[in-house]
Amino acid sequence: MNIVIFGLGALGTVFATLLKNSGHTVYAVTKEKYVKELENKNLKVTGIWGNHQAVLDGIYSSVDPLKNKDIDLIILSVKSYDTEEAVKNIKDIVSEKTFVLVSQNGYGNYEIVSGEIGKEHTLLARVIFGSKLLETGFAEVTVNADDVRIGDPSKTIPEDKIIKIACIIKNAGIPASYDPEVYKTLWDKILYNCALNPLGALLECSYGTLANNSETRKVMNSIIREIFAVAKAHNIQLNWEDPDEYIEHFYKNLVPPTADHYPSMYHDLKAGKKLEIDALNGSIVKLAREKSIKVPVNETITNLIKVREKLYR
Numbered sequence: 001m002n003i004v005i006f007g008l009g010a011l012g013t014v015f016a017t018l019l020k021n022s023g024h025t026v027y028a029v030t031k032e033k034y035v036k037e038l039e040n041k042n043l044k045v046t047g048i049w050g051n052h053q054a055v056l057d058g059i060y061s062s063v064d065p066l067k068n069k070d071i072d073l074i075i076l077s078v079k080s081y082d083t084e085e086a087v088k089n090i091k092d093i094v095s096e097k098t099f100v101l102v103s104q105n106g107y108g109n110y111e112i113v114s115g116e117i118g119k120e121h122t123l124l125a126r127v128i129f130g131s132k133l134l135e136t137g138f139a140e141v142t143v144n145a146d147d148v149r150i151g152d153p154s155k156t157i158p159e160d161k162i163i164k165i166a167c168i169i170k171n172a173g174i175p176a177s178y179d180p181e182v183y184k185t186l187w188d189k190i191l192y193n194c195a196l197n198p199l200g201a202l203l204e205c206s207y208g209t210l211a212n213n214s215e216t217r218k219v220m221n222s223i224i225r226e227i228f229a230v231a232k233a234h235n236i237q238l239n240w241e242d243p244d245e246y247i248e249h250f251y252k253n254l255v256p257p258t259a260d261h262y263p264s265m266y267h268d269l270k271a272g273k274k275l276e277i278d279a280l281n282g283s284i285v286k287l288a289r290e291k292s293i294k295v296p297v298n299e300t301i302t303n304l305i306k307v308r309e310k311l312y313r
Contacts, residue, residue, distance in 0.1 A: 001025070001168060002071050004093065006086055007078035008034060008043075008059070010131040010264070011103065013139040014174070015075050017043045020054035022172035027069070029089075032061040037136045047131070047141035049173055063093045073165060074100045075125075076113065080279035083109045087116045094121055099157070099165065101150065103127050105264075106279025107190055107287075110153060110183075119154035123162060126185045128192075129174070130261050143261045145254065147175045151182025184239045191227055191238075191246065192254055194280045195220040197263040198301045201275070202308060204266060208259030211251055219297060221247055226295040227284055233291040265305075272312050277305045 001024045005016040008030040020026040020043075030038075038059050045052040058065060071093050078086045083104065090100060094117050102110050103125040114122035129144040150166045162178050169176040179185050196207050199216055203209075210216045228243040230236075240246040265275055278286075281298045288295040 001073060002069055003027070004029060004063075004066060004071050004074045006074055006076050006090060007082070008038075008137065009077060009079070010133045010139045011127065012075070012077035013043055013133065013137060014045050014129075014131050014141060015077060015103075015169075016056060017045045017052050017054045017139075018049075018172040018174055019169070020056055021052055022168075024168070024172075025057050026054075027058045027060065027066055028056055029060050029063060029066075034136055035059055035061045041137055044138040045141065046134075046138075048144060049141050052173075063089050066093045069093070070095065071098050073168075074098065076100055076102050076104065076109075078104065079274070080104045080106045080109055080276045081274060083112050087113045091117055099123050099161070101125050101165065103148075104279070105189070105193055105276055107186075107283040108279055110186075114154065119152075120156050122152075122154075123150060123157065123165065124153055124182050124186060125150050126179070126182060126189050128189055130258065130264070132264065132267055143258050144175060145257050147177040149179035149182050149185045150176060151179040151185075153183040181239070184237055187231065187236065187238050188240075190280065190283075191224055192250070193263075194227060194284060194298065195223045195250070196255075197265040198277060198281055198305045200263040201265040201269045202301075202304055205262075206259060207255050207261050207263070211255045211259070217251075219301075220250075222297040223281070223301065224250070226288070226298050230284055230287050230291070230293060230295065233293055234287055269308060269312055275305060275309050277302055277309075281305075 003024050003026045005012045005028045008028050042053040101123045102113050110124045126149040128146050130142040131139050166176045166178045225243045281302045284298045
């Protein structure tokens with residue numbers, strides 16, 4: 001299979017390295033400065049899935065060299081704030097048989113991509129393994145809470161084609177499975193990330209520390225309850241009818257396996273990078289305004305992260 005990884009951050013590096021090692025033709029598109037850094041250099045992955053190295057079939061700063069490559073799969077792994085620009089470039093290499101797998105955090109990425117290239121080409125992935133860049137082209141997988149769940153929210157793509165892609169990723173050593181209700185599953189992660197990521201970044205602590213502190217538990221519970229209210233107002237279907245049911249599941253089942261994990265937002269903040277808050281709590285604030293709902297905790301968290309981001313940058 002001819003695969004393009006669009007974005008060589010931590011997530012993209014893991015996908016690119018393992019998929020190449022499993023026998024596929026893998027190209028990557030990244031920023032020009034990283035192309036120069038990666039010349040004549042192996043991509044490397046370490047961590048809980050073992051040590052891996054790979055030389056890709058090409059790393060480029062644009063899609064121009066890929067226009068005649070007959071691409072089967074594009075994995076979109078840029079930050080959420082770059083999705084709109086990325087998908088405009090991707091359009092040039094999407095053929096009738098190409099699928100784009102949207103793998104970023106937060107709300108709105110699937111909507112942007114499917115609106116630009118069509119729902120018949122757009123798959124959604126809920127990714128919940130943790131990874132961080134040790135250096136350009138070298139990623140560490142730190143934790144895995146569940147399979148990469150892959151599906152089609154629009155129900156327009158045949159199931160057998162989705163299952164094939166899930167199997168390709170699974171056979172590369174990345175736990176993955178088909179999920180017919182992937183949009184609900186994505187919202188599970190939005191709940192999880194909105195509760196943990198900004199607080200972990202602001203307070204510079206792990207998920208376990210947040211869960212073990214009564215004050216931060218109160219803040220996280222309020223974030224979750226506000227998200228349930230917004231989802232209900234927008235008729236967004238969740239896997240959980242009641243916020244209390246989800247909150248119990250959150251502390252009992254979701255946080256313990258990732259208790260020692262620090263959010264990617266924390267690492268991005270430390271590195272002076274732009275943060276994805278607008279695709280997380282910021283998107284909740286935006287959706288709430290559309291229905292004249294007040295979400296003071298999500299709004300406060302969003303504002304605090306934006307100030308902290310400015311101070312670091």
